[in-house]
Every structure is written in C-alpha cells, then in structure tokens.
Amino acid sequence: MAAAQKAALEITAAAARRLQRLMQTNPSSIGVRLSLKQRGCNGLSYTLTYATERRKFEEEVLTPDGTVRVLIDPRAMLHVVGTQMDFVDNELVSEFVFNNPNEKGRCGCGESFSV
Secondary structure, three states: OOOOOOOOEEEOHHHHHHHHHHHHHOOOOOEEEEEEEEEOOOEEEEEEEEEOOOOOOOEEEEOOOOOOEEEEOHHHHHHHOOEEEEEEEOOOOEEEEEEOOOOOEEOOOOOOEEO
C-alpha cells in the first residue's frame, strides 16, 4: 500500500478558523489563493487573495476540516512546499504567519524572504 501524499502546505487549526471567517465575508469566492510577489528588501512576500475560480496547474490544499480551499499559484509552489500556514492574534499582531523550511533569509521587518 502506498503512503499518503503529504500536502504541499500545512494549515493549522488557527489559520483554518481565520480562513473560515474570511470566507463568510466573501461568499462568491471558492477559496483563497496563495501566491508570491517580488517585494521588500529580501525578494519575496506571501500574498493571499480571494479566488473565484481554480486556475490551471494550481495545487489545492484543504483546511483540516475540509471547509476552505487554499489554491497555490504554480509559480509559488517550489518555494512553499513544506510550509506551515498559521494565524497569530495577540496584543501586538493579527496576521497569517508562514513557517517555511525553504527560507534562506528574512528581512528585519519580516515583510519579505529569500529562498
């Protein structure tokens, strides 16, 4: 029997709860799209947008309870494989956090990273 394939992106329970709340505000979306933009002092930054359709070659990852899809842009795929998507909400920040084992460097402000 073949082993189950590991998802390209691990979504924590906290991130899943936040994604569920976001999807309630935009019911015409089928999920969110994770992509990378050239930006910041270190090169790349994560971008989340609402997705209204699945594009060719996108990887689909579901939240642990299967209620929200995260579509990974194919150009970002090589850079995010093995990444954990989390959500942090405390007195200082309220944001998605990406714990990416492929990162080789991160800028001081945390806006961008390099691989």
